[in-house]
Amino acid sequence: MLQQVSGEGAAVEARDLVKTFGDKLAVDGVSLAVPTGSIFGLLGPNGAGKTTTLRMLLGIIDPDSGTRSLLGRTNPLDAASEVGYLPEERGLYPAMVAREAIAFMGALRGLPIREGRRRAVAMLAERGLSEWENKPIRTLSKGMAQTVQLLGTLIHHPRLIVLDEPFSGLDAINQEKLEALIRAEAAAGATVIFSTHVIAHAERLCERIAIVAAGKVAFAGAVDAARDRLRPIVRLQTRAEEGPWRSALPHEARWTGREWRFELPPEGPEPLLRALLEHDAGIETLSIERPGLHDAFVAIAGAAAAEAMGQGVPA
Structure with a gap:
């Protein structure tokens, strides 16, 4: 279900995008809308169609059918100078020093090279990375090189930032730094779209998401709306193991060995509380x-999609 966000409120819109490669249907009728100034997550397992969708939105490849608009332009390439894009396949010239690599990426988006060098020096200094300035890319670790490429993605102050699996290959500390950077860019007015197969990143960062599985959008909308598809879970421990109060438990209540777990009944907790108190359950x-976004993802996309993401199924 697509929750509509259109007109001036949308930085990116897509309607019924379809893309095939040979006999493989990679994207099957994807529709989504990304509000301006939001952090939007494209969530799904590898091979779900996330990267192909992003590339169509950006105009890197054309859809077989469907329409898209990017920052108000129906031809996405017309907005290229206002977009920062970090592809899943990272790529920097190994002989370039970090400062020049960042400035070069800005030049590709129309930023004068001299201004790019100035901004690159400042961006590295702001992060305490001035010692990287003259280091060739080939001497940097994978995480350091990814940081350089990310700075190059942002150097021209894009209105729209698109990050394809940006957390891949980063340790926990650098993942936290990237999350902080994403929040800061959105707070400054940029729209951020990122793809991920890690549900926790989307839950912490995103206001809205699209859940993609097998080339289709299984859900698009607010994170809270996804979570609200499931009823709250009740966890109950009592001193008494038996008693008349047991008849007040829902029939699907499950004993885990130390507590009862079940969905909150439609009538709320009051009837159960009365039974527990009246019959001295203790x-x-x-x-x-x-429920968290993980539970919602499993309910929407299925256990197989969660397993494909290495996320497992809630116990």
Whole structure:
């Protein structure tokens, strides 16, 4: 289901995009809308069609059918100078020093090379990385080189930032730094789209998401709307193991060996609470937990998609 965001409120729109490669249908009718100034996540397993979708949105490849608009242009390439794109396949000239690599990426988007060098020096200094300035790319670690390419993606102050699997290959500390950078760019007014197969990144960062599986959008909308598709989960521990109060538990209640777990009934917790108190169940703990995005993803895209992402299925 596509929740519409159109007109001046959308930085990116796509309607019914289809793309085939030979006899493989890679993208099958994808529709989505990305509000201006938002952080938008494209979430799904490898091979789901995320990268192909991003490339069509950016005009790197054309769809077989469907329409798209980017920053108000129906031809995405007309907006290229206002876009920063970090592809999944990283690529820098190994002999270039970091400063020149960053400036060169800005020049590809129309930034004068002298201004690019000035900004590159400043960006590295802001992050305490001035010692990288004259280091050839081939001497940098994978994570360091990825940081250089990310800075080159941002050097021309793009209105739209598109990051394809940006967390891949980063350790936990650098993932946190990247999350902070994404938040800062959005706070400064940029629209950020990133693809990922790690649900936690999308849950922490995104206001809206599209869940992609087998080339289709299984869900597009607010993260809260995805989570609200599932009822809250009740976790209950009692001192008494048996008693008349047991009849108040929903029939699908599951005993885990130390607590009961079940979905909050439509009538709410009050009837259960009355039964527990009236029949001296001895409540030790009772919590009502809202489902996370992981649970919503499994419900929407299926357990097989979650397994393909290496995320597993909730216990």
